[in-house]
Amino acid sequence: MRTECLNSKYAYNRRLPVSRLVAAVGNKMQYQTQIYGRRPYGVGLLVAGYDEAGPHIFETCPSANYYDCRAMAIGARSQSGRTYLEKKLSDISDCTLEQLVYHGLRALRETLPTETELSTKNCSIGIVGKDQDFTILDDDNVEPYLVALEQTERETAPETATEEMVCIFVWS
Secondary structure: OHHHHHHHHHHHOOOOOHHHHHHHHHHHHHHHHHOOOOOOOOOOEEEEEEEOOEEEEEEEOOOOOEEEEOEEEEOOOOHHHHHHHHHOHHHHOOOOHHHHHHHHHHHHHHOEOOOOOOOOOOOOEEEEEOOEEEEEEOHHHOHHHHHHHHHHHHHHOOOOOOOEOOEEEEOO
């Protein structure tokens, strides 16, 4: 992916649109299935980016199909995260960055097994946007969001939720 972007910058002196980058990745994934002795990659990816057309999140499937989404969750037990995101999709379109992070954390928490709790050890936050480089928040940088999420959850509903580990990106 990095090479594709650098080639576009060098050859055309402009950034590669996210949709074209994902199409190139999909073509490379699909090409593997057409050659004797080669095996398909067998992984799905979430590709998040921002270009002239705005924010994007693409899901690529092991079959080399790719889809432009508004919000997506992939991985084990991701269906409950997708269900949460579908229910909140109308709310998500008008959110601030902080509210989007909370929606992503809530969706992630929905997917965790009962015996696992959302913590800084099993959670990272990826942020990309206009005039903002891609940033990953880990460990201590995630802690304030988790504390605030737990505090708001205690105020609104005293019930405990189920939990699991999945990759989720959300933005409007």
